[in-house]
Amino acid sequence: MPLLDFFLLSFLIVSAVAVARTRDLLSAVIIFAAYSLVMAIIWQMLGAPDVAITEAALGAGVTTFLFLATISKTQRLE
């Protein structure tokens, strides 16, 4: 297993667990945006640059501000 793959994949697992364990929803959404960005880097490494650029625009951008708009209209703490 190459070293960069190991770091990125372990970052994915750690940030997924952190999303599940965080009580603050705003922190959870921001950690999820970082998760999506690392996922885009992994797809670039896997040879799928189309999926990487779409994930960086849709997953890390659009999903985050949809979640933020919802949290600003509902409660922030879980």
Added chain:
Amino acid sequence: MEVNPYVAVGILLLMAYVFFYLPAGYIRHVLIVLLVFIIGYALVMTVSEMPTFGAVDTPAHNVVPERYLGRAPEETGAVNVVTAIITDYRAFDTLGEVVVLFVAIVAALSNLKAR
């Protein structure tokens, strides 16, 4: 590995019972952990029998990607093969996806503006 079909139907029924009918509490938590262990066991068995990651002769590389990679520039004129697939070879699929976007926004607007 052979999976008994009665076991599979039982897992699905357990999942539906836990997810829809069981109230929150101690028994629900125990059943959820049991369910997650069953799903994890099935996934481990599946992954351990998959073909090796990154191998040149995986079964996914059959005649269809060979055709797309070999003849996409002369048949569609696009150098990027992924764009050639989603807007030329499978353009009807993309039309369905446009309809999915339209249905999503119609559903969200009728939900938010209904009063």
Added chain:
Amino acid sequence: MEIISRLLENYYYFVSMVLFIIGIHTMLTHSNLIKKVIGMNIMDTSIFLFFVSIGYRRGGMAPIIQPGVEAEMYVNPLPSALILTGIVVAVSVTAYALSLIVELYKQYGTCCANEIAQIRAREES
């Protein structure tokens, strides 16, 4: 142990499996609805990672045709094209679920699924 060596060989599949389990555990144990939607997104991305890593070929290039390169040198373009559809559908489903959550918060004043179930049981009785 043969299974462990197979899992270490297929480490991308193993990581996508772990992410799927984390996502489904988040969906089943948390009662907050927004946290449930985030868990569903984690399950989505794990399945997308599984699909794209099936099409990978070691040392392969991105599927943009350059002259003089044989077809065996590129990775498989078909899972990328399918997953590109799946990402947009996932965003659509997320947007619809969030609009439902906003309406539920207007009706019941909370985002917790258990409290909503209690309020509905109290209203029915």
Added chain:
Amino acid sequence: MKDIVIRTVCRVIVPFVQVYGLYVIFHGHLSPGGGFAGGAILGSSMVLFALSFHLEAGAQKLGHETSSYLESGGGIWYILIGLLGLALGSNFLTNRAAGLGFGLPGQLFSGGMIFLLSLGIGVKVASTMFTLFYNLSEEEGSGGDHQ
């Protein structure tokens, strides 16, 4: 939000983001990208404008009527280009096999109708994302008085 730094930086940045989105849409058959990614970048630029100024200012730039027309028009544009292949004596949504191809592979005008289809998809995705964000973050009675 009344921050002068954010307003000035967004006023400079938004045109470049939009030009990059159009580049990604029109070069979808030569480089990574395509309709979905470029449309998401265009919609994100409009959301950035609406967030940094006022939600009303974004609605003045792209109103509800215009947004719904763009959205329906993207889908109808896609179907019309599909029917063009049908009119030329071939199947629905074919371009180069129906005789619409022109140019050598690798040049900008080479993919037949691919970049027109990408334009339709991009306009539809951009207006969908902006409308979803606007309707999710709009306040109840005050007419979009955000923050």
